[in-house]
Amino acid sequence: MFLQAVLSGIVMGCVYALIALSLVLIYKSTDVVNFAAGEFVMIAGYAGLFLLDWFHLNYAVMVVLAIVLVAVFGALFERTALNRIIGFKYNAEAALVPMVVATIGLSFVLKGVVRVIPSTEEVLRLPPLFGGPPVFLGDLVLQRQDIGIVVVAVLVMVALSLGFNFTATGKALRATSQNPRAAALIGIPVRRMRMLAWGLASALAGISGILLSPKLLMTPDMGSVVMLGIAASIIGGFTSLVGCVVGGIVLGVVQNLVGIFLSPQAIAVTPFFIIMLVLVVRPNGLFGEAMRLKKV
Amino acid sequence: MSRNKIAGCIIGGLVALAASTGARAEPGVTDNEILIGMFGPLSGPLIAYGIDPVAASKMMYEEANKKGGVHGRKIRLIVEDDKCNPNDIVSVVKKFVTVDQVFMLHGGSCTGAVSAAADYINREKVPYAMLNAAGDNAVFPPTRYVFGSFQGTQRTYAAAFATFAAQQLKAKRAAVIVHDDEYGKANAAMAKATFEKLGVTVATIERIPPNISDVTAPLLKIREAKPDVILSGAYPAPAVLIAQKYAEFGMTAIPLLQSAQGIPTPSVFAKNVANPDALQNFYYTWAFNDIGDAAVRTKYISLFKAYNDNREPGPFMMSGIPSAVAVIAALEAAGRDLTREGFVASMEKLNVKDDFMPGPIEFGPKRRDAARTMVIIKYDGKSQKVMPGTYTWDGVEAN
Numbered sequence: 012m013f014l015q016a017v018l019s020g021i022v023m024g025c026v027y028a029l030i031a032l033s034l035v036l037i038y039k040s041t042d043v044v045n046f047a048a049g050e051f052v053m054i055a056g057y058a059g060l061f062l063l064d065w066f067h068l069n070y071a072v073m074v075v076l077a078i079v080l081v082a083v084f085g086a087l088f089e090r091t092a093l094n095r096i097i098g099f100k101y102n103a104e105a106a107l108v109p110m111v112v113a114t115i116g117l118s119f120v121l122k123g124v125v126r127v128i129p130s131t132e133e134v135l136r137l138p139p140l141f142g143g144p145p146v147f148l149g150d151l152v153l154q155r156q157d158i159g160i161v162v163v164a165v166l167v168m169v170a171l172s173l174g175f176n177f178t179a180t181g182k183a184l185r186a187t188s189q190n191p192r193a194a195a196l197i198g199i200p201v202r203r204m205r206m207l208a209w210g211l212a213s214a215l216a217g218i219s220g221i222l223l224s225p226k227l228l229m230t231p232d233m234g235s236v237v238m239l240g241i242a243a244s245i246i247g248g249f250t251s252l253v254g255c256v257v258g259g260i261v262l263g264v265v266q267n268l269v270g271i272f273l274s275p276q277a278i279a280v281t282p283f284f285i286i287m288l289v290l291v292v293r294p295n296g297l298f299g300e301a302m303r304l305k306k307v
Numbered sequence: 308m309s310r311n312k313i314a315g316c317i318i319g320g321l322v323a324l325a326a327s328t329g330a331r332a333e334p335g336v337t338d339n340e341i342l343i344g345m346f347g348p349l350s351g352p353l354i355a356y357g358i359d360p361v362a363a364s365k366m367m368y369e370e371a372n373k374k375g376g377v378h379g380r381k382i383r384l385i386v387e388d389d390k391c392n393p394n395d396i397v398s399v400v401k402k403f404v405t406v407d408q409v410f411m412l413h414g415g416s417c418t419g420a421v422s423a424a425a426d427y428i429n430r431e432k433v434p435y436a437m438l439n440a441a442g443d444n445a446v447f448p449p450t451r452y453v454f455g456s457f458q459g460t461q462r463t464y465a466a467a468f469a470t471f472a473a474q475q476l477k478a479k480r481a482a483v484i485v486h487d488d489e490y491g492k493a494n495a496a497m498a499k500a501t502f503e504k505l506g507v508t509v510a511t512i513e514r515i516p517p518n519i520s521d522v523t524a525p526l527l528k529i530r531e532a533k534p535d536v537i538l539s540g541a542y543p544a545p546a547v548l549i550a551q552k553y554a555e556f557g558m559t560a561i562p563l564l565q566s567a568q569g570i571p572t573p574s575v576f577a578k579n580v581a582n583p584d585a586l587q588n589f590y591y592t593w594a595f596n597d598i599g600d601a602a603v604r605t606k607y608i609s610l611f612k613a614y615n616d617n618r619e620p621g622p623f624m625m626s627g628i629p630s631a632v633a634v635i636a637a638l639e640a641a642g643r644d645l646t647r648e649g650f651v652a653s654m655e656k657l658n659v660k661d662d663f664m665p666g667p668i669e670f671g672p673k674r675r676d677a678a679r680t681m682v683i684i685k686y687d688g689k690s691q692k693v694m695p696g697t698y699t700w701d702g703v704e705a706n
Contacts, residue, residue, distance in 0.1 A: 012527045019521070133355060134547060135575075135579065136581060154555055225581075230544060232352065267523055271527060275519065275525045276487045278519065279519075
């Protein structure tokens, strides 16, 4: 029972990690916490389902299209809404609160739009990316979808790490997040980088949506999973991509163990308890950088 | 002023007061109509529990109006959306009582929401018939003006399941999984009491939050407990997760019994579970005869379509019928000289048996839950089969 709980926890933790990565990517590049990340997860799931049901697309094509749609949507939101809020300042700190409020507004808009679509009042499910009979390791049961989630999550993390460290665009994104003014001075197109960060982060949320929807079931309210992504980010450190991954996995495993050894009713409060513990013991998170003052 | 003039004023005032009292009509009742305030979740995530049941109730009232109404009075409805939200339902009910001055209230699909309105309704002494909420909190203990549970309470579902499991499935050990809300508490308590009465050991009771997203932990604990049967009182999304995880963990030899509220549409449930193995041994409770009797199903679906632009109803449509039938019967019994107290007295004496339910709709001076008889349906993802027998809760409370 213990090992099964740990294994299942690692799987869910990988999904939380993907959502956390999406959050941290945007935070690092714009200092904004994207409260609509959960809704990006949600619309990726619904987009995938409608592409399958209405247009009868091949599953692989649907996955790519759903992720691209969400990525484009996120990039367009940054360009049309957030960019306007920032105005012509390269430093986004002056517009931080309005930008966060904009993401909260976006989450309500997306939920409302999905609710209007017929059939979304029922619980729906996206067919899994990896179907077939489960894999047995002794007494342990692993669904192929679960294995797929872990593999995809690891691949995404490796790709992100390589991208940020070894590509010009990745370095430009890092430069923009560290010091937008200096990045602009050396010719990095800061606005384009921000849009790219939003597109990339939205794509990550979209991948989470495609992986999560078969497990979690789809309702317009499934975006509340963003709280678990935020919890994973805080646990791991809001400035660390590695931290997101570790935070997500820690959260997933601890939730399951609490459910088994304490009570399933305690599962809902576990993330917040861990957040409090981490903030008391290590306020920057397990892998986060120390707080630094920025000139406004 | 002289003494005679003062006496004259006082007598005149008393006469005027008596005259006005005598002339004051019952709210919502005129010579030609009876006004009923109707409500249910017509939007939001729980719309499936409201939209068709409200339409079905409306259809029964229209049928009664076609036959001349009740003692020459037509029934007129004002319909509002309560979204199954306690705050909304209280606002809607207050509007009906104070602004629209309805004769009675008819509505509510969610236990938590209807319970929130019950105090106000009893204070204002307005008769209230629930639409299709189980409403355990609002009918136990019974109060004068609230009548409900027209498709059974959680006590009824749990007692039916437990009896079926013990008598038909010959279970000796049971596991129960419910939500950690009032609904779940009532379900678990009655399941435990019934099992113990029938000599079945309750191996574990797992309580889960209604918004749970991963049921690994509770299902692992249930698997560890090695039950002969699993009872689930979960809502739609967790019900699917439970069925999926139950199949993933290779527990499909153990019958899984799910309360009806977890399955708004059986075919969608099966599609969401997406694993035929999960439905090999799957049963759910049902309060109506439409599944077992094709003639009943055809009759009410045809009627619904006739009143609703030929729209095919969802499976919860039937749950809007018994409350409307009960209200119409009680209005008839109350007579032409209709008052709220007279209507309440008629509801208390109600005992109606019709083709749509396996048991009667019945109230009493100390009883406010209408339906206590269920059937059990076996569902394999493609076809539904009514299991032999009906299961009636004997009204004995769990301790």
